[in-house]
């Protein structure tokens with residue numbers, strides 16, 4: 001993975017010193033809260049309901065065991081023994097003291113981490129496919145480009161005060177696991193007919209108050225033009241994006257109001273002027289960054305198939321886990337393992353200090369020293385020999401993280417919601433917990449098959465509810481929580497925004513409503529191969545509406 | 557009826573303005589303003605707390621009293637007064653539980 005060079009080290013160190021000084025001046029009263037707030041936000045420090053929150057960047061979701069151990073150490077020493085992995089592949093601590101934050105940032109810098117650009121109207125942490133560099137269906141590893149974007153965007157003077165925050169996601173595979181079409185810029189790394197690398201460029205996607213699917217404005221952008229083109233997009237946005245209304249300030253609104261063709265023309269004009277500038281990426285530079293992401297040397301482990309087959313025979317629990325949580329690796333002796341942070345009834349995305357330490361150990365012992373954070377709030381061990389899967393499973397069982405539910409109905413995305421978040425209207429986590437408990441039976445989950453439930457505690461949509469097969473949005477109505485349900489969303493290639501199905505449900509009704517929806521799917525599907533999403537596409541909203549509200553309509 | 561809520565600058569802990577204009581960690585000890593005049597006074601003291609860098613995010617919170625205890629009208633403020641509903645072992649509620657168990 002990428003290692004800081006001298007420049008990176010000096011840059012992060014200087015930033016820690018600067019913020020330490022700012023915190024001290026705040027504590028001494030030299031800075032007022034009005035002066036300090038923008039500064040703390042530039043360093044990932046928010047204020048939530050019970051305490052401050054520190055959001056730490058995990059660039060493109062890649063972590064080393066050493067870094068994960070450091071996060072465990074921080075959780076144990078300065079926080080309350082756990083951390084929360086987010087849909088942006090970041091980690092949040094929910095209880096740090098302001099007085100401890102300088103020390104925490106110093107500790108993070110020791111392992112080449114920081115909290116810069118995890119907040120504010122700047123280019124945020126660049127996200128990527130969590131199976132990058134390992135997936136069988138990948139053209140090339142997208143992370144070198146994410147790293148190039150990270151370096152270019154770090155404290156970029158021109159793009160530090162954008163109209164609003166700006167999120168970029170990159171994937172290198174046909175199957176979009178990075179939700180690129182719901183980002184401000186989505187980059188799909190691919191090869192042209194001549195075998196050269198480049199990107200399909202999507203722009204103007206986003207969730208929140210006005211959800212929009214991104215528009216493709218370039219089918220193939222040569223890799224050397226990456227920075228010129230992205231700069232062109234940001235210039236057009238920075239100049240024309242609305243600053244008069246926070247809710248209309250994202251680039252999706254600009255794309256929508258300008259029209260895709262016109263916006264594309266503006267970007268191309270800007271790009272034409274920039275193309276032959278210093279932003280053109282020299283081939284040697286791209287390959288040098290790429291070298292940091294060279295795949296680990298994976299030993300031949302041909303015994304994998306026999307070992308897995310034997311273990312499957314012996315243990316139904318292992319069999320289920322392998323079937324759901326091991327994904328095809330490009331090397332047939334290996335697999336990508338999803339470590340589910342969605343144990344039945346647990347808090348989605350939370351991991352304790354001890355669990356983080358244990359996963360770091362497992363990654364060292366069996367995982368070629370790599371860990372990923374997925375936007376689905378799970379951890380990934382991207383390179384595990386199939387022959388080691390039984391040992392990895394056993395180690396995960398010991399720490400309670402062997403739940404065999406990747407992609408199933410209990411693998412729920414949920415934002416922190418009203419249990420922590422100052423912006424929330426309703427709780428998300430208890431809803432996830434109750435749904436998870438209702439569908440706890442592994443047999444039932446398996447029978448239901450692929451199904452993504454995503455929950456947000458307010459319209460900001462951190463829980464990506466618009467693109468859940470079943471999406472749940474918490475709102476506040478007359479002082480009480482109410483949950484609105486959308487159906488048929490997807491964040492995969494050809495993303496769709498879910499449709500609101502009808503009146504909302506109270507906290508005591510929402511899990512039951514989800515169960516009704518799932519039962520309706522089961523009774524209408526054409527067979528086990530027809531997934532919930534496919535069935536919804538075929539059936540439309542009608543049978544679900546009838547099942548949920550039919551009796552009300554008849555009673556009226 | 558209203559009380560004045562804020563977060564302590566140094567650690568973000570939720571606090572309320574209590575008797576003698578001290579910031580208190582338990583909502584039970586918050587001073588209840590029963591009229592506009594008292595509310596204005598709370599806000600003025602809160603502003604002072606902001607200016608003297610004791611607290612941030614000072615807001616008035618609507619409450620009622622239930623069996624003599626302060627009960628915020630909004631769930632948000634009730635969760636703020638206790639801690640995450642999913643973690644009875646964390647936050648103020650944990651301290652209260654520990655105290656009542658002792």
Ligand code: SF4
Pocket residue numbers: 415416417418421422423424425456457458459460461462463
């Ligand atoms: S969706 Fe709303 S409630 Fe949930 S974390 Fe984001 S801002 Fe908070």
